[in-house]
Amino acid sequence: MDWHRIRSDFPVLDQQVHGHPLVYLDSAASSQKPRAVINTLSHYYERDNANVHRALHELSNRATEAFEAARKKVARFVGAASEDEIIFTRGTTEGINLVANTWGAQNLKAGDVILYTGMEHHSNLVPWQLLAQRTGATLKHIPVLDDGTLDPASIDTLLNEQVKLFAFVHISNSLGTINPAKELCARAKAVGAVTLLDGAQSVGHLPIDVQDLGCDFLVFSGHKMCAPTGIGGLYGRMELLERMLPWHGGGEMIAEVRLDGSTYKQPPHRFEAGTPDIAGVIGLGAAIDYLEAVGMENIHRHDANLSHYAVQQMREVPDIRILGPQSGPRGSLVAFHFDWAHPHDLVEFANSHGIAMRGGHHCTMPLMKRFKVPGTTRASFYFYNTIDEINRLVEVLHAARKFFT
């Protein structure tokens, strides 16, 4: 693979920041966009812009065609049985809220258990907490071990017949842990629990096949996988989707509206009220085309090489504490902490050297408490990053140590 040529597909990466070449190590927060996606957006607005599913004119036909073609692409990309199992959302957060407010509100009652884990992003905690308040369901969580993995003994005891829903993250955005999603889904299924897999950090990084993984719901964000901001997807198994009531009411989701009531479309349109983010959806389709052209296996391998190399090199920086798995597979991110600098000071220091990283709690406050850190600094990678950039990061960490101690 000519990774340098691929990198040159991302115009934003070719710039100087504070007098240094930009080193963008914050793709876990949001990825950069290849020219192909940017051009698709321009083309849509310059040539095809119109509302979808409504008018019979040429532009609307083109927009609708591109919009529904993107749904097919997403379905293929995540291995769904049908494109009707793909609902467009604003992102992972909205996908989880949709499931909580539809499937959750219809199926949970007092005494039922919602099980999640100690490594969830706030977006996979708060919607369930709100749902538990409304339904009287009980919240339980699987604790995280020191090495950043889920405690197997707790899975044995907590994942039982009382659990109606098991929501867990595929790749932790704060630890880099890759959870054994297939095994966990199978175990949940065995006790009759529905599973929701948070794919925010995995879709676009690993080849994903929902039928092989066996999850009931999968949520993900487009902007973390080269697509525009504001668009994401929810996969739901059709058997569940078709029994779910609408969430948002409005145009586009109805079959017939009368003054005394309405009937609704079949999934996925039932869950997509109002004019959707048409450009975003078409951009997501273009992002998938791009990722597939590079090859998901290639991306996964490159990601894995970068994070493996990063952990090896960063371990040599004195005083560093790297969270998450110390060996073996990890997602394409490394979160770390030094007692001598708060993450924000370190991020500021790195920024002045052209390196973009995120510092803070990464929307995982319970995890920060668990590991007794005020926050961490996180370097996250995607296939456009290079070994040279990791070397540059390590150099800057050494300089920071000199500066702050």
Place this chain on the structure above:
Amino acid sequence: MPLSDELRDLYQQVILDHSRNPRNHGELPPPCLHAHGDNPSCGDEIDVWLRLGDNGVIEDLKFKGQGCAISQASASMMTQKIKGKSKDQAASMREDFRRIVMGDGAPQDEDALGELVLLEGVQKFPQRVKCAMLAWRAVEQALEGK
């Protein structure tokens, strides 16, 4: 590795020294005024305890917190400067300090702020203003019940 002037201004030795060795660190026993301040987006936290004399003068104050060097240094330097000042004096120092870190006009009495003016480097880092102001907001909350 060369460091930018902006960064050197932001993290001057005095500021780093205060963040590593905060002055007036700890708690005051009751009765006293207390307030908790935080920046939820970044996780910085601070608790301040103040004892007011009958004359409305801040007789003693202490703080505890966790956060970045800017928030902790600002808190440490602030405790040194507002101890012995009246509520009103503390309020006008807070306004002067805000002007300095935001680059929002000239302070009324720069001398009263002493080494706190070293935090003017924050001007170049607008996202860090809330760090610099955290302890001051907590004191305001404790004094005014805001």
